[in-house]
Amino acid sequence: MSDAYLQLDKLTLAYGDTVAVKDLDLSIAKGELVALLGPSGCGKTxxxxxxAGLLNPASGRINLDGAEITRVSANRRAVGLVFQSYALFPHLTVYENVAFGLRLKRLRGQDLDGKVNAGLKSVGLAKFSGRKPGELSGGQQQRVALARSMVMEPKVLLLDEPLSNLDARLRLEMRAELQRVQKETGVTMIFVTHDQAEALALADRIIVMLNGGIEQIGTPEDIYNKPVSSFVADFVGFENIFALKDGKLATPNGPVALSAAAPDDAAGLAWRPRAVILGSGPFQGTVRGTSFAGNSREYLLDSALGPIKAEVDAALPQHKLGSTIAFDLPVAVSASLKRFG
Structure with a gap:
């Protein structure tokens, strides 16, 4: 990106002789909310x-706001970090936790009070300044950690699996809270997650990582609807994924022709369960599993193509276990994969 605020240039990161990230190039614009998404061990953390300055690169450069920070110490590079565990001091009050870093910068008196109180107000905890972390819920502790980083006025705020310790309801609340704080302050925010739903809900852009490299970069809509590889397709919920060979689906029982021509440049095709048409089509499947999912019903079919997962409206008549159903995989609603395997 031409307006890069944070630039990683040919970054290689290693633990001893083990290379975790190799020749990584990444540009992030000022004010972006970006997700590093991928499975454990992919290199995102x-x-x-x-x-953050907690690991020295084996090679490459890191530039932030026009200055190189590759070898700048962590406490001098204006980067905030919110840990997965929150890392709050249990013996200090909420006020003192938020004030901790500011005191190290020798802020005192009204200046300190003003910044701490503004920080707590920004995350809705102004009335909790006298409490200890153990007296707060998980979501409130997360907000304290966020406020503690934000009062330091970082150029970039990093969050490591920020919602993983919260239950489902609190995760939804904190998603909205993170978005609100980020949009109101304009801080450049990068969060690490293995949860694709979290990344899709929060990020302006998603960087999908695999084996220490970038597999795909795009908006949530691009990643969700237009995965470029079989890995990304599988990671974001395409459960019917096939390689192509000479324009036909490669299946355990040999090549199978489609009802329409596949794109010439496609290495594979993928369908979400919702895209599978049940009740008509050139293929046959036997129902081996069915489950009710509220507004929809999910089916697992055995077929000559291999296992097929389908999803239909729950209001439709139910197909019984062992019954045979015609189905189709329409090319028009498939994701065309540029890379397979």
Whole structure:
């Protein structure tokens, strides 16, 4: 990106002789909310640690706001970090936790009071300044950790799996809270997650990582609807994924022709369960599993193509276990994959 605020240039990161990230190039604009998404071991947390200054690169450069910070110490690079565990001091009050970093910068008196109180107000905790972390809910502790980082006025705020310790209801609340704080302050925010739903809900852009490299970069809509590889398709919920060979689906029982021509440049095709048409089509499947999912019903079919997962409206008549159903995989609603395997 031409307006890069944070730039990683050919960044290689290693633990001893083990290379975790190799030749990583990444540009992030000022004010973006970006997700590093991927499975455990893909390099996302290692990349975040390097940006924070907690890991020295084996090679490459990190530039922030026009200055190189590759070898700048963590406490001098204006990067905030919210840990997965929150890392609050249990013996200090909420006020003192938020004030901790500011005191190290020798802020005192009214200046300190003003910044701490403004920080607590920004995350809705102004009335909790005298409490200890153990007296707060998980979501409130997360907000304290967020306020503690934000009062330091970082150029970039990093969050390591920020919602993983919260229950489902609190995760939804904190998603909205993170978005609100980020949009109101304009801080550049990068969060690390293995949860694709979290990344899709929060981020302006998603960087999908695999084996220490970038597999795909795009908006949530791009990642969700237009995965470029079989890995990304599988990671974001495409459960019917096939390689193509000579324009036909490669299946355990040999190549199978489609009802329409596949794109010439496609290495594979993928369908979400919702895209599978049940009740008509050139293929046959036997119902081996069915489950009710509220507004929809999910089916697992055995077929000559291999296992097929389908989802239909729950209001439709139910197909019984062992019954045979015609189905189709319409090319028009498939994701065309540029890379397979």
């Amino acid at each position: 290692t990349t975040m640690r390097a940006i």
